[in-house]
Amino acid sequence: MRVGNPLLRSSAKSVPVEALSSDFLQYLIKQMIATMRKAKGVGLAANQIGSPLNVMVLECKKNPRYPTGYDFPLKVYLNLKILKLSRKKILGWEGCLSIPGYRGAVHRSESVLIKAQLPNGTWVQEKASGFEARVIQHEADHLSGKLYIDHLTLQKDWMHLDLFNQKFRKKIKDHAKNN
Numbered sequence: 194m195r196v197g198n199p200l201l202r203s204s205a206k207s208v209p210v211e212a213l214s215s216d217f218l219q220y221l222i223k224q225m226i227a228t229m230r231k232a233k234g235v236g237l238a239a240n241q242i243g244s245p246l247n248v249m250v251l252e253c254k255k256n257p258r259y260p261t262g263y264d265f266p267l268k269v270y271l272n273l274k275i276l277k278l279s280r281k282k283i284l285g286w287e288g289c290l291s292i293p294g295y296r297g298a299v300h301r302s303e304s305v306l307i308k309a310q311l312p313n314g315t316w317v318q319e320k321a322s323g324f325e326a327r328v329i330q331h332e333a334d335h336l337s338g339k340l341y342i343d344h345l346t347l348q349k350d351w352m353h354l355d356l357f358n359q360k361f362r363k364k365i366k367d368h369a370k371n372n
């Protein structure tokens with residue numbers, strides 16, 4: 194789903210208990226992981242592929258679109274709630290599979306404490322910091338109908354990927370299909 198689609202502006206619906214062991218949910222999660230990996234993304238929210246459910250996947254493993262040292266393992270979270278955001282915020286560049294070809298600099302809390310359900314139904318509380326915390330905040334935004342561009346305050350903080358690549362001497366490409 195691309196920016197402009199109303200589903201990206203809708204709040205996600207909770208995944209009900211009875212859906213937890215369903216084939217449908219397993220299929221959705223599989224599709225989300227496959228879509229994220231194919232597009233070389235580091236996170237994906239269910240509404241980005243057309244589902245209104247509160248599901249997100251995250252993973253950063255030797256990703257050509259992000260520098261090394263940012264890696265974190267695959268996570269699948271259902272019904273995620275952010276319990277705490279650190280007061281300390283960091284400015285960092287973000288892209289989005291729903292807004293291919295652009296980058297924006299956004300302030301995000303340096304660390305987060307979250308509560309979420311795993312696909313087996315277990316509730317967990319986890320703390321994340323740095324890049325992983327940024328990705329969680331970006332995906333949590335998606336699930337409440339927000340996009341990173343909503344946080345931009347200065348025009349200079351949003352640019353086409355070609356200019357971003359020039360500015361930072363990078364050769365990053367967004368994979369524009371199937372997301």
Ligand code: NI
Pocket residue numbers: 288289290291331335
């Ligand atoms: Ni996004």
